[in-house]
Amino acid sequence: xxxxxxALALARxxxxxxxxxxxxxxxxxxxxxxxxxxxxxGHGLATAYYLAANHGVRRVAVIERAYIGSGNVGRNTxxxxxxxxxxxxxxxxxxxxxxxxxxxHELNFNVMLSQRGQVxxxxxxxxxxxxARKGNIMRLNGIDAELLARADVMRLLPYLDYSPTSRFPIxxxxxxxxxxxxxxxxxxxxxxxxxxALGVDIVENCTVTGFTxxxxxxxxxETTRGxxxxxxxxxxxxxxxxxxxxxxxxxxxxxxxxxxxxxxxxVKPFVDHVISFGAELFYxxxxxxxxxxxxxxxxxxxxxxxxxxxxxxxxxxxxAVALIPGISxxxxxxxxxxxxxxxxxxxxxxxxxxxxxxxxxxxxCYQGFKATPAAGWxxxxxxxxxxxxxxxxxxxxxRFERGNGFDEYGYGLWTYRQ
Amino acid sequence: MLRIPCPHCGxxxxxxxxxxxxxxxxxxxxxxxxxxxxQEHVFLFDNPRGPHREFWQHVLGCxxxxxxxxDTATNAVGAARLARPPELP
Numbered sequence: 001x002x003x004x005x006x007a008l009a010l011a012r013x014x015x016x017x018x019x020x021x022x023x024x025x026x027x028x029x030x031x032x033x034x035x036x037x038x039x040x041x042g043h044g045l046a047t048a049y050y051l052a053a054n055h056g057v058r059r060v061a062v063i064e065r066a067y068i069g070s071g072n073v074g075r076n077t078x079x080x081x082x083x084x085x086x087x088x089x090x091x092x093x094x095x096x097x098x099x100x101x102x103x104x105h106e107l108n109f110n111v112m113l114s115q116r117g118q119v120x121x122x123x124x125x126x127x128x129x130x131x132a133r134k135g136n137i138m139r140l141n142g143i144d145a146e147l148l149a150r151a152d153v154m155r156l157l158p159y160l161d162y163s164p165t166s167r168f169p170i171x172x173x174x175x176x177x178x179x180x181x182x183x184x185x186x187x188x189x190x191x192x193x194x195x196x197a198l199g200v201d202i203v204e205n206c207t208v209t210g211f212t213x214x215x216x217x218x219x220x221x222e223t224t225r226g227x228x229x230x231x232x233x234x235x236x237x238x239x240x241x242x243x244x245x246x247x248x249x250x251x252x253x254x255x256x257x258x259x260x261x262x263x264x265x266x267v268k269p270f271v272d273h274v275i276s277f278g279a280e281l282f283y284x285x286x287x288x289x290x291x292x293x294x295x296x297x298x299x300x301x302x303x304x305x306x307x308x309x310x311x312x313x314x315x316x317x318x319x320a321v322a323l324i325p326g327i328s329x330x331x332x333x334x335x336x337x338x339x340x341x342x343x344x345x346x347x348x349x350x351x352x353x354x355x356x357x358x359x360x361x362x363x364x365c366y367q368g369f370k371a372t373p374a375a376g377w378x379x380x381x382x383x384x385x386x387x388x389x390x391x392x393x394x395x396x397x398x399r400f401e402r403g404n405g406f407d408e409y410g411y412g413l414w415t416y417r418q
Numbered sequence: 419m420l421r422i423p424c425p426h427c428g429x430x431x432x433x434x435x436x437x438x439x440x441x442x443x444x445x446x447x448x449x450x451x452x453x454x455x456x457q458e459h460v461f462l463f464d465n466p467r468g469p470h471r472e473f474w475q476h477v478l479g480c481x482x483x484x485x486x487x488x489d490t491a492t493n494a495v496g497a498a499r500l501a502r503p504p505e506l507p
Contacts (some may be wrong), residue, residue: 344461
């Protein structure tokens, strides 16, 4: 059992030189569990934690192919926010943001939530109208939102391009002050440590090779470290959802695409908010180390390579310079690509599947990281009750055949456009 | 950079093309009223990690639709052919 982290514990360890206990056990798989979660990413670990903490289900295993934190939980731009306008999304992401706000205390692990505020920019009067509507929807749901005029944005973010020649003049924006960033690795480690303390087994380096079935009921999994019987099984493996679901004989409304993220060399602090460009999909913030962290669209064709294409590096850098001309001389330090589940309507799935006792969480498109706490919270509820919570009822896997696509941005149902 | 061998124009950067999705799917007959068949055709994907047959349109070239063989695990590109049957004009 790891000791509780506190200022006192820090002082004690500093004075005695006693090494810290490891944060979670390296568990070997047992022959059977009440719940097995396939995928030890942020979502899978959060699910295990909430199953144990909220629903009293303690015989839980998280099965991870590689090591904890090796997937998309460490391959994102660390943003959290709740500025969504479709009924269902608004409440879900606000629930997530509220969980983020209490997470460091709940997990006894500092996830370094920094509520520096996010500004979405409008580059024309009609775009500002759209943001006003979104802000009103948020406020009607009790979520903070402030509409900014051009002069407000100039005061708040003086380093953007306000010149008369700017290609996309800034007309205003929408500010959510409670939005911000989180240290993403700490999310994986914090959930892993807290789940482990409640008795959850975290099994790393264990690949799932099949599902055992009794008719239309899933009874467990087969792995490279032996068979494991499970009362209920959940798949939470963003990026490889189709491969794992295929082992259970399911075909998903998911295509895997690459999303790149970028970090520049570190500079003195100057980007003190999260900023979303309105003319293209582009978002930027500054990390505690000083690097500018930003990202854009997916590469445009399905791939599992985890290596991005250079034309996207160029177009994202063009967005960065169009927004903040002052960073044109900065050099990129690193960039990486995550494998991202894309769905026809741009919305994810959390819920039951056509097979009994099998649950699915995936299809997160661009929004997986910020959803981590609520996705785990809702999936845990769905597994424990064998029924969706009102917060994730709209995210069912069969919504397309029922004609209930859930399209936040109104692009239309087109997987590689979303 | 992904390079696509266009049968008309030769090997070009993928940025000249528009991606068009899985080419191995068979579209239900236009007058089909089988909702499940349409659901599977429109919304479900095999999404393989490995060999994939896919549509690309050469929008900044000959504007023809192509079928390209590509490995989604490595992005290694194979042959490309015209998407329309060769006997058509």
